[in-house]
Amino acid sequence: MPDNQSHILDQNAGFGETEPPIKVAARDVCVAYDGKQALNHVSIDIPDRSVTAFIGPSGCGKSTFLRCLNRMNDTIEGARVTGSLKIDGAEVNDKSIDPVVLRASVGMVFQKPNPFPKSIYDNVAYGPRIHGLALSRNDLDGIVESSLKKAGLWEEVADRLNDPGTSLSGGQQQRLVIARAIAINPEVILMDEPCSALDPIATAKIEELIDELRENYCIIIVTHSMQQAARVSQRTAFFHMGTLVEFGRTEDIFTNPRDPRTQDYITGRFG
Amino acid sequence: MSVIAIVALMVIVMLAGGFYVGRARAIGAVNGNTVRLHSLPNYHGYYVAIWTGLPAFLLLAAYGIFGGQAVERLTFSELQREASALNARLEERLLSDAEYEEFRGAALQLRERVNAIGDDMQRLRSARGEERDPARLEQLQQEQREALNSATAAEEAAIGRRAELVAAVGSEAEAAGASMRQLAGFELVQAPREQRQLFLSDAMQIANGALSSRESAELNAAARIVARYQDRIRYFVAVLALVFAAGGLLRTRSQVIPDFRARNHVERLITGLLLLSSVLAILTTVGIVFSLLFESIRFFSTVPVSEFLFGLQWSPQIALRADQVGQSGAFGAVPLFAGTALITLIAMAVAVPIGLLSAIYLSEYAGPRFRATAKPVLEILAGIPTVVYGFFALLTVGPAIRGLFTWLGFDDVVTQSALSAGLVMGVMIIPFISSLSDDVINSVPQTLRDGSYAMGATRSETITRVVMPAALPGIVGAILLAVSRAVGETMIVVMAAGQGANLTANPLESVTTITVQIVMLLTGDQEFDSPKTLSAFALGLVLFVITLIMNVIALRVVQRYREKYD
Numbered sequence: 001m002p003d004n005q006s007h008i009l010d011q012n013a014g015f016g017e018t019e020p021p022i023k024v025a026a027r028d029v030c031v032a033y034d035g036k037q038a039l040n041h042v043s044i045d046i047p048d049r050s051v052t053a054f055i056g057p058s059g060c061g062k063s064t065f066l067r068c069l070n071r072m073n074d075t076i077e078g079a080r081v082t083g084s085l086k087i088d089g090a091e092v093n094d095k096s097i098d099p100v101v102l103r104a105s106v107g108m109v110f111q112k113p114n115p116f117p118k119s120i121y122d123n124v125a126y127g128p129r130i131h132g133l134a135l136s137r138n139d140l141d142g143i144v145e146s147s148l149k150k151a152g153l154w155e156e157v158a159d160r161l162n163d164p165g166t167s168l169s170g171g172q173q174q175r176l177v178i179a180r181a182i183a184i185n186p187e188v189i190l191m192d193e194p195c196s197a198l199d200p201i202a203t204a205k206i207e208e209l210i211d212e213l214r215e216n217y218c219i220i221i222v223t224h225s226m227q228q229a230a231r232v233s234q235r236t237a238f239f240h241m242g243t244l245v246e247f248g249r250t251e252d253i254f255t256n257p258r259d260p261r262t263q264d265y266i267t268g269r270f271g
Numbered sequence: 272m273s274v275i276a277i278v279a280l281m282v283i284v285m286l287a288g289g290f291y292v293g294r295a296r297a298i299g300a301v302n303g304n305t306v307r308l309h310s311l312p313n314y315h316g317y318y319v320a321i322w323t324g325l326p327a328f329l330l331l332a333a334y335g336i337f338g339g340q341a342v343e344r345l346t347f348s349e350l351q352r353e354a355s356a357l358n359a360r361l362e363e364r365l366l367s368d369a370e371y372e373e374f375r376g377a378a379l380q381l382r383e384r385v386n387a388i389g390d391d392m393q394r395l396r397s398a399r400g401e402e403r404d405p406a407r408l409e410q411l412q413q414e415q416r417e418a419l420n421s422a423t424a425a426e427e428a429a430i431g432r433r434a435e436l437v438a439a440v441g442s443e444a445e446a447a448g449a450s451m452r453q454l455a456g457f458e459l460v461q462a463p464r465e466q467r468q469l470f471l472s473d474a475m476q477i478a479n480g481a482l483s484s485r486e487s488a489e490l491n492a493a494a495r496i497v498a499r500y501q502d503r504i505r506y507f508v509a510v511l512a513l514v515f516a517a518g519g520l521l522r523t524r525s526q527v528i529p530d531f532r533a534r535n536h537v538e539r540l541i542t543g544l545l546l547l548s549s550v551l552a553i554l555t556t557v558g559i560v561f562s563l564l565f566e567s568i569r570f571f572s573t574v575p576v577s578e579f580l581f582g583l584q585w586s587p588q589i590a591l592r593a594d595q596v597g598q599s600g601a602f603g604a605v606p607l608f609a610g611t612a613l614i615t616l617i618a619m620a621v622a623v624p625i626g627l628l629s630a631i632y633l634s635e636y637a638g639p640r641f642r643a644t645a646k647p648v649l650e651i652l653a654g655i656p657t658v659v660y661g662f663f664a665l666l667t668v669g670p671a672i673r674g675l676f677t678w679l680g681f682d683d684v685v686t687q688s689a690l691s692a693g694l695v696m697g698v699m700i701i702p703f704i705s706s707l708s709d710d711v712i713n714s715v716p717q718t719l720r721d722g723s724y725a726m727g728a729t730r731s732e733t734i735t736r737v738v739m740p741a742a743l744p745g746i747v748g749a750i751l752l753a754v755s756r757a758v759g760e761t762m763i764v765v766m767a768a769g770q771g772a773n774l775t776a777n778p779l780e781s782v783t784t785i786t787v788q789i790v791m792l793l794t795g796d797q798e799f800d801s802p803k804t805l806s807a808f809a810l811g812l813v814l815f816v817i818t819l820i821m822n823v824i825a826l827r828v829v830q831r832y833r834e835k836y837d
């Protein structure tokens with residue numbers, strides 16, 4: 001095996017005493033689709049209350065790894081996940097873990113904004129409703145309002161909560177989806193290329209939002225933009241052909257990559 | 272083989288030749304260096320071929336459509352010319368015939384009297400106060416009726432006398448050695464209008480060697496004229512088609528030079544052809560709608576629209592008195608609308624839940640292998656001819672329903688009921704709904720499902736709260752299309768629902784629908800302008816309007832849905 005142990009955070013010395021606790025710990029996670037290996041022995045420690053960026057060429061397994069974290073691979077026929085993956089020390093792949101409960105604490109935002117065919121209000125209230133989080137209509141109103149505020153969308157939609165979610169612009173839709181995800185108080189938020197369908201201004205807003213959310217959540221973001229990874233993340237992991245090549249503090253990865261493949265990728269020589 | 276078929280074959284051969292000539296010439300013009308051509312060599316070939324074949328075939332098609340009519344017209348005018356001498360003789364005889372003149376004069380006078388009385392009555396009706404005199408009005412009415420009867424009698428006598436004179440002139444002419452053609456023309460011209468058509472079509476039949484309904488020396492003479500014109504037109508068209516083909520070939524062949532934009536020309540011709548086809552399809556539809564409309568208007572001139580749309584009594588069969596136009600039965604279509612609605616409702620009550628649930632199962636739960644077998648099987652159901660469903664309803668479901676309800680203590684349950692027709696129609700429509708809904712559900716983007724699962728929703732929560740709302744417009748569209756199918760379905764209802772035009776909401780009684788009544792009204796021997804027959808057109812118009820509205824709404828709804836998720 002390549003030196004996959006080196007991706008475990010405690011080997012990255014020099015973070016100092018502000019070091020946040022480990023939220024997600026993966027050991028030898030492998031994923032195969034219909035017997036075809038997509039992810040090879042990934043081991044990584046992801047800290048809480050910070051943003052971790054996954055970068056790498058298309059098809060290298062970034063989304064696949066994200067889907068392991070909320071067991072969305074269960075919904076894909078023929079996907080087989082092995083290895084150990086712990087969130088707060090609890091084994092995610094354990095048979096006793098109900099994916100429904102797991103997904104309530106691991107939110108996900110997708111590449112293409114996917115608001116449900118409902119009103120803005122109902123989109124945000126979707127999670128609280130199915131998980132029974134609100135005891136009264138007032139509660140629910142409160143959750144919707146605070147989630148929209150956290151997602152920085154409240155000002156723009158407060159007077160049209162009953163309009164369909166699809167009537168918003170692309171950037172607003174993506175923030176709506178983020179509000180929907182944080183309405184059920186997740187601990188981890190997974191974002192799979194959340195800005196790739198947005199214009200630069202909407203992207204800047206989302207990045208700002210991610211930076212604010214960092215204080216309360218463990219955020220993992222997949223991105224194809226080096227600048228974005230550099231702007232929003234504290235740590236960066238570089239994936240290549242199903243393996244995790246390098247993981248460390250973002251400024252280290254971008255200024256002083258250890259692996260030549262990382263060097264090639266961030267300087268744009270391939271990918 | 273007929274001349275026309277030979278010419279068509281020749282044109283095809285010339286067309287194929289034209290293709291090769293055009294192609295070869297294009298290649299030859301650049302000495303094989305085809306890159307220098309503006310268009311590929313094949314386009315030059317197509318161009319020459321099209322101009323060789325198209326005009327000739329259009330001419331042949333026009334001959335096919337209008338040839339018969341042209342022959343008929345020409346024959347008629349020739350026979351008319353032949354008959355002019357005899358006609359003149361007849362006119363003389365009519366003028367000098369005292370009996371005929373007397374009848375005619377009497378008829379004219381009586382007609383005038385009828386009109387005069389009519390004016391009087393009109394004045395009386397619009398009068399006010401003392402002037403108003405119902406007794407006088409009644410008397411006038413009586414007088415008018417008598418005058419009308421006498422007028423009709425006089426007219427008939429005049430017509431009879433005239434017929435006698437026609438026969439006399441005819442036989443005199445024959446005795447005096449007039450030609451058969453003259454006699455044929457005379458017979459044709461003097462015949463009443465509807466018989467003229469018959470005479471001509473008989474002549475055409477004889478000319479074509481087919482059996483005709485009658486035969487006479489006059490007809491044979493006319494048939495010879497028909498045959499002569501047929502031959503003339505046929506050879507004229509044949510020669511002209513060949514000239515067109517050859518001319519087109521020669522003219523376009525000389526156009527083939529390297530810079531000739533053959534591709535653009537061919538594209539334009541193809542566009543024109545496609546446009547023509549769609550225009551033809553649209554025109555056909557418009558034509559059908561207009562014929563429905565005109566016949567309906569004729570019907571509504573005898574039966575008022577309000578009576579038709581709101582009347583509660585439907586019995587077109589009972590003719591109260593043979594001579595009373597517009598009085599043959601009752602034409603209130605409400606029982607038919609109600610019967611159609613009842614059966615459609617029952618069918619939808621069966622088809623919508625089952626079809627929808629099976630679509631949900633197929634698209635969201637079933638494994639790929641089950642889906643791969645179940646979907647085609649469901650679609651086979653849609654391919655069963657409705658008459659098969661019809662006798663299934665009549666022979667199996669109907670008796671079963673009667674048995675069940677008799678056992679439950681109902682009496683007089685009939686075999687042919689709205690329920691059995693509705694149930695079986697529902698089964699027929701299931702695959703329609705399930706297949707369309709399955710497509711709609713499948714086209715809900717996977718990202719929506721993923722979004723819901725990622726929120727921790729279960730599969731059934733995802734389906735009911737996200738997938739169904741997203742698919743709803745499409746499903747509504749599918750249901751509306753299914754409703755318009757149910758409304759238009761005929762065979763099952765003819766066989767299984769009985770024919771009683773009962774106005775009832777009881778599904779155990781027999782009812783009848785719009786479509787069934789159209790079948791009943793138009794099958795068997797019918798006179799084509801009785802209100803009974805014309806009412807079928809009005810029903811057809813109603814049916815057309817209903818299904819049109821339904822389809823428009825369905826398409827609108829589906830379209831809105833498409834705009835949202837592409």
Ligand SMILES: Nc1ncnc2c1ncn2[C@@H]1O[C@H](COP(=O)(O)OP(=O)(O)O)[C@@H](O)[C@H]1O
Nearest residue numbers: 033038056057058059060061062063064065076
């Ligand atoms: N649902 C799936 N079924 C089969 N193969 C898949 C599926 N999703 C991803 N893969 C394969 O797994 C590999 C990694 O894909 P992915 O994780 O989507 O890459 P990335 O997100 O880094 O672009 C690719 O080779 C892809 O073809």
Ligand SMILES: [Mg+2]
Nearest residue numbers: 062063064192
């Ligand atoms: Mg991806």
